[in-house]
Amino acid sequence: MARLPLEDNFTDVIAKAQRGLKITDEQLAKRAEVSLEDLAAIQSGQLLDAVIRRVARHLKLSANALEDLAHKRFYPAAPVFPRGFAMFNTPCGDMTVNNYLVWDARSRFAAVFDTGANAEALIATIEAEDLDVRHIFITHTHEDHIAALPALAAACPRAEVWSGEREPVDHPGAKTFAENAHFHVGEIAIKTLFTWGHSPGMTTYFVTGLSWPLAIVGDSLFSCSMGGSLTNYADQLRNNNEKIFTLPRNSVIAPGHGPLTTLANEKQHNPFFAR
Numbered sequence: 707m708a709r710l711p712l713e714d715n716f717t718d719v720i721a722k723a724q725r726g727l728k729i730t731d732e733q734l735a736k737r738a739e740v741s742l743e744d745l746a747a748i749q750s751g752q753l754l755d756a757v758i759r760r761v762a763r764h765l766k767l768s769a770n771a772l773e774d775l776a777h778k779r780f781y782p783a784a785p786v787f788p789r790g791f792a793m794f795n796t797p798c799g800d801m802t803v804n805n806y807l808v809w810d811a812r813s814r815f816a817a818v819f820d821t822g823a824n825a826e827a828l829i830a831t832i833e834a835e836d837l838d839v840r841h842i843f844i845t846h847t848h849e850d851h852i853a854a855l856p857a858l859a860a861a862c863p864r865a866e867v868w869s870g871e872r873e874p875v876d877h878p879g880a881k882t883f884a885e886n887a888h889f890h891v892g893e894i895a896i897k898t899l900f901t902w903g904h905s906p907g908m909t910t911y912f913v914t915g916l917s918w919p920l921a922i923v924g925d926s927l928f929s930c931s932m933g934g935s936l937t938n939y940a941d942q943l944r945n946n947n948e949k950i951f952t953l954p955r956n957s958v959i960a961p962g963h964g965p966l967t968t969l970a971n972e973k974q975h976n977p978f979f980a981r
Contacts, residue, residue, distance in 0.1 A: 709781075710795060710802070714931035715757065716776035717751050719841045719977050722931070723765040726939025737764045753777065768980035775930050780975045782929045782967035784958050785918050790894070792831055793966065798823035798850040806850070806922055806960050808913055809837050810892025817841040817891045818858065818865070819911055820962065826856035827967045829861045842889060844869040845924025846905040848874070851962060870900055873907025875920035901926040903942020904933030912948060912957075919957040921950060921969070927959060929967035930976050943978065951979060 707832035714722070724734060735745045748757050753776055762769040774780050792807040803823055816837040817827065821844075832839060839862040844852060847869065855877055859867060861892040868889075869875040871882040889896040894915035901910045904925045913920040925933030926946055935942045950959075950969070957969045974980055 710965040712775075712781070712930055713928040713961070715751070716772055716977075717749055719767065719772060719775065719931050720761060720765065722934040723767055723978070724851045725944075726935055727765060727940060729765070734761065736762060740928075750919060752774075762977065767977040771930070771975050771980040772977040774975060775977060780930070780971075782965055782971045782975075784966035784968055784971075785956075787917050787958075788859040790916050791920070792828075793960065794822055794828050794831075796822035796824045796827075796854075798853065801850070801963065803850040804960070804962055804964075807831060807837075808891065808894060808920070809835065809915065810894050810915070811858060813892035814838050815840050815892040815894075817843060817889070817894075817896065818862070819843045819960075820845055820851045820924065821854035821858045823853040825858040825861070828854075828858065832862065841865060841889060841896075843889075843896070843911055843922075844865045844875045844909075845911070845922065845926075845962060847873055850924070851924065852877075854970040870898065870907040870909040872900060872902060873905060873909075874964045901945040901949050903935045903938040903944070903945055908933075912953060917955050920960060921953055921957050922960045923950060923962070926950060927972065928961045929959070929972065931964075932976075932978055933962070947979065 733743045740757050744757045759769040762772040778884045784904045789811050795802050805820035805822040814837050816839045842865045867877050867880040868973050874882050885900045899910040902908045911922040955970045959967045
């Protein structure tokens with residue numbers, strides 16, 4: 707797979723934080739003691755470091771991480787899974803979306819997380835690896851993450867479709883779970899964590915039994931950013947902090963958009979969470 711660009715640039719991060727905190731341009735300029743012209747300049751992508759740093763502090767963002775993002779100084783390096791894990795990235799309109807396949811090498815039992823916009827490569831991998839897909843897990847029901855669910859479910863008739871009880875997926879026979887539900891795929895264990903905010907029932911799946919602990923986070927978190935929320939921004943920050951950022955530091959983060967990363971990377975480089 708080609709190197710995926712980060713989902714958001716520094717202007718996206720500023721916009722998400724500003725919308726989430728419901729701060730107008732006039733309020734932000736006054737609090738940060740910058741001119742409206744300079745605020746507009748960084749919002750349009752100009753690299754005015756002093757302004758970026760002042761604005762970051764008043765949006766409760768890490769000034770160092772935001773400045774690094776603006777200058778493209780960081781790109782995440784994630785550990786390699788020698789077996790039992792595959793990532794897929796499919797175009798959906800003017801963006802791309804990720805979904806994931808996890809399997810137990812001995813039993814060949816497998817689980818899929820989200821479907822992407824097209825499941826052809828995923829289904830081909832399932833067939834090539836001779837996998838028995840037992841579960842299709844949905845992080846949230848935004849169209850780009852479930853567009854290929856009918857095709858995938860038809861190709862994997864033994865698989866149960868699951869989503870969190872806060873956001874049921876509209877699919878015949880689909881089931882829901884409560885938070886902290888546990889599933890097993892051979893020797894692989896999967897725990898559900900509700901990290902809602904971007905959507906009403908956003909779910910993170912914490913997977914153990916592979917080479918690295920793995921958190922499949924949907925749009926809860928991206929490398930150097932997170933999904934936006936107009937109505938539940940504070941809840942999203944709290945859920946991410948309490949449920950994702952307390953996972954083992956070497957956890958691989960598998961987001962709904964953009965490249966794989968690690969929790970250690972995000973603790974240092976994500977403007978929303980770095981300190």
